[in-house]
Amino acid sequence: MRKAGLKFNRKVSLLSPFLFMLLLCLPDLSLAQEGPAIDTGDTAWMLTSSLLVLMMTIPGLFLFYGGLVRSKNALGTFMHSFFITALVSIQWVLIGYTLSFGPDISHLIGGLDFLGLKGVTGAPSDVWATTIPHNLFMVYQLTFAVITVALITGSFAERAKFSTFIVFVLLWTTLIYDPLAHWVWGGGWIGAMGALDFAGGNVVHISSGAAALAAAIMFGKRLGYGREPMAPHFLPYSVIGASLLWVGWFGFNAGSAVAANGLASTAFVTTNTATAAAVLGWVFIEWIFRGKPTVLGAASGAVAGLVAITPAAGFVTPMAAIIIGLGGGIFCFFAVNLRPKLGYDDSLDVVGVHGVGGTWGALATGLFATTAVNSAGRDGLFYGNPEQLWIQLISVAATWAFSFAGTMIILVVLKAVMGLRVSPEKEAEGLDLGEHGEEAYSGFQMAHGYGTPERGVRLTDE
Secondary structure (H helix, E strand, O other), X not given: OHHHHHHHHHHHHHHHHHHHHHHHHOOXXXXXXXXXXXXXXXXXXXXXXXXXXXXXXXXXXXXXXXXXXXXXXXXXXXXXXHHHHHHHHHHHHHHHHHHHHOOEEOOOEEOOOOHHHOOOOOOEXXXXXXXOEXXXXXXXXXXXXXXXXXXXXXXXXXXXXXXXXXXXXXXXXXXXXXXXXXXXXXXXXXXXXXXXXXXXXXXXXXXHXXXXXXXXXXXXXXXXXXXXXXXXXXXXXXXXXXXXXXXXXXXXXXXHHOOOOHHHHHHHHHHHHHHHHHHXXXXXXXXXXXXXXXXXXXXXXXXXXXXXXXXXXXXOOHHHHHHHHHHHHHHHHHHHHHHHHHOOOOOOOHHHHHHHHHHHHHHHHHHHOOOOOOOXXXXXXXXXXXXXXXXXXXXXXXXXXXXXXXHHHHHHHHXXXXXXXXXXXXXXXXXXHHHHOOOOOOOHHHHHOOOOHHXXXXXXXX
16 A cells, blocks of 8 residues: 555656646636626616616606696607607617716716727626626616606607707717716716715706706797696606606615615615605695695605705715705795796796706705715715815706706707707697607597596696
8 A cells, every 4th residue: 555655646746747837727716706796686786776767767757747748748758758768778888878987088078998888798897886797887877867868858848849859869968968977977077076966966857957947948938838728637647657756766876876785775765765755845835835735746746855865865864864855845846836937838847846856955965964874985064064065066056057058059059950849730739649640549538538638737827
């Protein structure tokens, strides 16, 4: 046995140089395991969040908006959100993602490294998505771009030319949304300044609200505005849509943690809490001032609360979320009811809900942010850091100015080149028939009395 062992050891010794050479040729497994690795829990949560946010646009937003317009424009309103989802999906893959999240150029825009999603694969990114696939992070951000421009369509509902609408969506997403997303989230100057925007107060809501104001001014008032009934034609659509928005918003806010962790659960809790508080705030203030609590008021309050908590969701406590939600419901109620007195026709009150609600939420973040619940390392005014409120104010002002001015320029050019509105004959007929050659109800409405303007409930007195 001893001789056999010696022979074996001698053979191993002779083979040692060859074994050593073989090991050198093999990949370094220790190095292969270094760097970002996909976490299956985070990936599953972000896949779910992406679906939830997509659901906010189709069918959430198109039902919410579709129920608020007159019956002759229901399909045209559905088409806006549905078509935007397809159009922006392609724009984002081709150029939108790289402009927003490509390597920073002078804190103003992303570089073209990800043009056509070059290098954006199922492997994790060492910058944006260290525990999930890079292309999943891209898709999640796509859903934000989709809903932002879809929100604007509520301001020019019932009168926009579909051909002009298509060009507007492409231009606005590329020239306004993409740079702004980079400024706040992609390494640009607003984020570098220290502004806090957890899930899109500036990027989504203030930008769409400012653009909606510009659009309402440029498109002008609907025919018969202030003289003819323009009440919602089918409120059940709007309530269902608002409900889908409420549920989908958990992907919007909690998903912005980009991980299945404690920050996501914090954002989940604050989102639901603020939304509930806003419903109560809107309903009770409406009851006081208008004599009756309406279902549309409750739905509108929910959306206002969701908007208000968006920039703050991962930075504040549940008690602060109650205050933010109440403020969102009350401030947005008064903003919506002030609109007729200001004289512009924002068809579905995008300015009053998203512009005002997003502004309040961004400023409230500067008041209530606390490092006790977030990892941003920045407290708000009420926690000893008044500078944060000033930073938030600068970011809000910059977003309003950039989006409003940029949208005005786009629409001035489009008005000169293509025209913005359908003809008066098409507008009177309705966009469903005038632009798309279809009817939403095809005789069912008149036969059964559903969807008639007389059965609607006005959001405001006009």
